[in-house]
Amino acid sequence: MAVSPLVKHPTDALQQVTARAVSSPLKNANSAQASSNGTPLSVSVVPNASAAMQSASLDIAERMNEDEKRKYVRGKKLGEGTYANVYLGHLRHDPSQLVAIKKIKVQKEYTEGMAPDAVREIKHLQELSHPNIITLHSIFSSKDQNLNLVLEYLPLGDLEMLIRDTDRVRYGAADIKAWTGMLTRAVWFCHENFVLHRDIKPNNCLIAADGEVKLADFGLARSFADPYKPMTTNVITRWYRPPELLFGAKHYSGAVDVWSVGLVLAEMVTRAAYLPGNSEIDQINLICQGIGTPTEENWAGVTKLPEYTVPKEVTPLHGKNYYISRFGVIGHEGVDLLMKTLILDPKKRITARDMLKHEWWHKDPKPTLKKNLPKKSGGEEKLGDDLKRRPGVVEEDRGNKVARKLDFGAAR
Amino acid sequence: MATEDARYRQSSQFRLWSFAPSHLASLRSESNMLAKTAISARLQSSNPPVCPIPDFLTPAEEASLLTYYTNELLRAAEFCELPTEIRATSAIFLRRFYVTNSIMTYPPTELLKTCLFFGSKADGFYIRLNKFAEKFPNTTGEEVIAAEYILCQGIRFAFDVRHPFRALEGAIMELRRLESFENDRIDRAHGNARNILKYSPLVTDAYFHYTPSQIMFAALSLADEDLAERLIKNAFSGAPWEVEKKVVEVVQSCREMLQCEPPEKMNDQEVRKAMKPLIKKLKKCRDPDRVDLVALQKARKEQAGQKPKKPKSGLQDDEAVFGGALVDEREAKRRKMAEAANDPFGPALG
Numbered sequence: 001m002a003v004s005p006l007v008k009h010p011t012d013a014l015q016q017v018t019a020r021a022v023s024s025p026l027k028n029a030n031s032a033q034a035s036s037n038g039t040p041l042s043v044s045v046v047p048n049a050s051a052a053m054q055s056a057s058l059d060i061a062e063r064m065n066e067d068e069k070r071k072y073v074r075g076k077k078l079g080e081g082t083y084a085n086v087y088l089g090h091l092r093h094d095p096s097q098l099v100a101i102k103k104i105k106v107q108k109e110y111t112e113g114m115a116p117d118a119v120r121e122i123k124h125l126q127e128l129s130h131p132n133i134i135t136l137h138s139i140f141s142s143k144d145q146n147l148n149l150v151l152e153y154l155p156l157g158d159l160e161m162l163i164r165d166t167d168r169v170r171y172g173a174a175d176i177k178a179w180t181g182m183l184t185r186a187v188w189f190c191h192e193n194f195v196l197h198r199d200i201k202p203n204n205c206l207i208a209a210d211g212e213v214k215l216a217d218f219g220l221a222r223s224f225a226d227p228y229k230p231m232t233t234n235v236i237t238r239w240y241r242p243p244e245l246l247f248g249a250k251h252y253s254g255a256v257d258v259w260s261v262g263l264v265l266a267e268m269v270t271r272a273a274y275l276p277g278n279s280e281i282d283q284i285n286l287i288c289q290g291i292g293t294p295t296e297e298n299w300a301g302v303t304k305l306p307e308y309t310v311p312k313e314v315t316p317l318h319g320k321n322y323y324i325s326r327f328g329v330i331g332h333e334g335v336d337l338l339m340k341t342l343i344l345d346p347k348k349r350i351t352a353r354d355m356l357k358h359e360w361w362h363k364d365p366k367p368t369l370k371k372n373l374p375k376k377s378g379g380e381e382k383l384g385d386d387l388k389r390r391p392g393v394v395e396e397d398r399g400n401k402v403a404r405k406l407d408f409g410a411a412r
Numbered sequence: 413m414a415t416e417d418a419r420y421r422q423s424s425q426f427r428l429w430s431f432a433p434s435h436l437a438s439l440r441s442e443s444n445m446l447a448k449t450a451i452s453a454r455l456q457s458s459n460p461p462v463c464p465i466p467d468f469l470t471p472a473e474e475a476s477l478l479t480y481y482t483n484e485l486l487r488a489a490e491f492c493e494l495p496t497e498i499r500a501t502s503a504i505f506l507r508r509f510y511v512t513n514s515i516m517t518y519p520p521t522e523l524l525k526t527c528l529f530f531g532s533k534a535d536g537f538y539i540r541l542n543k544f545a546e547k548f549p550n551t552t553g554e555e556v557i558a559a560e561y562i563l564c565q566g567i568r569f570a571f572d573v574r575h576p577f578r579a580l581e582g583a584i585m586e587l588r589r590l591e592s593f594e595n596d597r598i599d600r601a602h603g604n605a606r607n608i609l610k611y612s613p614l615v616t617d618a619y620f621h622y623t624p625s626q627i628m629f630a631a632l633s634l635a636d637e638d639l640a641e642r643l644i645k646n647a648f649s650g651a652p653w654e655v656e657k658k659v660v661e662v663v664q665s666c667r668e669m670l671q672c673e674p675p676e677k678m679n680d681q682e683v684r685k686a687m688k689p690l691i692k693k694l695k696k697c698r699d700p701d702r703v704d705l706v707a708l709q710k711a712r713k714e715q716a717g718q719k720p721k722k723p724k725s726g727l728q729d730d731e732a733v734f735g736g737a738l739v740d741e742r743e744a745k746r747r748k749m750a751e752a753a754n755d756p757f758g759p760a761l762g
Contacts, residue, residue: 060439113541
C-alpha cells in the first residue's frame, strides 16, 4: 500500500521558468543520482533583452516553451525518417553538452491530433529517470506545432550494430554480462514503475559515449493494466515476442519483456537472432523447435488461449545440455539465467527483479567495466536512424522484424 | 530509490505539478493579470475599439468558474461513459491547464472536450474523434482537437497522472486482511470512499497539494474515520511518534479540502444556477482572438507554412506581443485597419 506522506512540495515547480521546465538538461550529468531526488540543477540561462521583453506579454505556458526552446541550439541533421527527423544539438550556454533533438513530424495518415505513439513515448519518458533508460531532457514546440523531444545524445550506435558487425567487433562473456546487466536494470526499473516496454530488441538498446546501454523507444509502452482490463497483443517485434502474445493472451505482465531480454541475451552470444520467425505461425514453430512445444503439462491453461495452435508433432522441452551446447560461452549460471527467461509459462518465467538477484552476476568473469566495453565508431548516423523511426516499428528494410502497428481504429 | 516516496518524487506530478498553496495562488493571479493586460490591449486595438473595457474576472472568480467547469467535464465524462481513471485524468488536465492560462483567454467549454478526448488518448483508450464529437451538441471533431496542442503545452507534456484509486483498493485489501472489522462495514466504506475519490479531489486543488495516498486516506477517513486511523496506525507502528502525527495532520487538512466539495454537489441544480452571473461576466471579458479555436489553429498552421520570414519585421513583433498568431484573414485585416488608424498620416489614399 502506498504510504508516502512525507513528500514535501517541490520548491522549483513552475517557480523559475528558466530553471527547469520539463526537466533539467543536466539531468544525465551523472546518471540517475543527480536528479533522482528531484533536486533541480539550476541552469543559468541569460535570456536576451529583446526576447525577455517579448515574453512579458506571452502566456506563462508560451513563455515557458520559449525558454525551453532557447536553451538549445539545433545543429546538423543526423537522420531523416517518415516519423521524425533527428538533429544534433547542444545547450546554448554550454556547447560541450550535446543532445539529440527529435522533431516529430505532423503525420498525414493520422488525422486525430497528436499521434498515440508520440503520446506514449512522451508520457513514459517523462516519468522514468534511470541510468539505463534514455533521458528525455525537455520538450518544446516549434512555431509549426511540431513536437521537439530533446533526448540524451547517444553516439555509439546500438547493440544490434555490435552484434552484427562480426568482422570488426569482438566481444566475450564478460562484455555480454555487462550489457545484459544494464538492459536488465532498465527493464527492472520500468516494471518497478509499472511500465511495460513492449518492444525490447537489440536496436532499441542504444549505447552512450561512456559505453552505458540505454533502453530507448517507448512508443509501444504502456502502464500495467488494472486486473481484468484487456490489453492488445499486437506488440513486441516478432522475433522477440513471447508465446503468450502469439497465442493471443489479453492479460499479461512484465514477463513479456523478460522473454525479449532472454532472446537479446541469446542473440548476443551467437551473434544471430535465435528465433527469427518470418510469420507468426513460423514464430510459434521456431519456439516449439528451439525451446519446446507449449502444452498443458508445461503450461497449465495454455490450450485455452484464443489463438493457441502448435505443430502436431510435440517437441519436448530442451534440457540444459541443449542450451549449454549453444550458449555455453556464458557459463553454467549464464545458461541457467537464460533458460529461466525463456520459460514458456509466463507465470513461471523469472521476473526482472529476480534476474538481478541471479548468481550469474557474481561468478567469474566479472562484467566488463563500462569504459572497457567494445565500442564502435560512426554511431552518430545510427542514432539518427534509431531515433527517427516511428516508435514501435522498424523500417521495412529491416526485414521481418516489423512490430505490428497498433490499430487504433479497431479499438473503439 | 527503491522507496515509493523516492519514486513519487521523480514523477511529473510531483516535479511539475505540486505546489504549496501560496505558490499556486500566485501563479493563478499572475495568469489572471497577464490575461487582463493582453485582453485589454486586444479590445482597445480592435476597430472600433471596445469601450469601456469590461470588468475582468478576479482570481477568486476564476477559481469558482474552474470548479464549475471541472464539474461540467465530469458530467460530460459520465455521459460519454468513460472509465473512472480517464475521467479523473481529464479533470486534472483541465485544472492544470488553467494554472498557467486564464479562463478568460481560452474558452473552458471547448477545452473540457479537448481534455476528455486527450485524456482518453493519454490513458490508452482510443476513441474515434468523430464518434466522440457526436456526443456533444454542435461539435465537430476539428473543434475537439483544435486546442489539443495548446493543451499539451499548457500541461507541460506531463501525460501521466497519479490517482488514488489503486491506493484505495490496496487499503481495502489490507483492512480485510486485518479481520478486525465487519465485512459490511468495509464494503460500505469502500463504496463511499470511492465515490468521494471520483469527485471531491478532482474539483478541488487536492492533487496539487497532496500525494495520491494522502488523498486516499482523507477520503477513507471521510467515509469511516476509524478504518483510516487504524491503517495509519498500522503503517507507522515502529516509526517515531512525530512522523505519525505529521501524517495525521496532513490527512486532516486534505480531508477538510475534500469536504468542501462532496460528491452530492455534482448534480446540484442550485449550485449550477448560482454560477450564471459569473458565466455572463466571463462572456463579456473573454479574449476576442481566442473564442474561435479552430480559426486560431488554422492561422497558426498557415503561419507555420509561410516559413522564411525570420527576423524582426514589425509584424513579427506584433505576433510575439499578441501571443503567436494572427487569427484569420478578417482578423488580420482588422488589425491592419487599426494600425492604419494609429498612423498620424492616416491610411493610404484609396
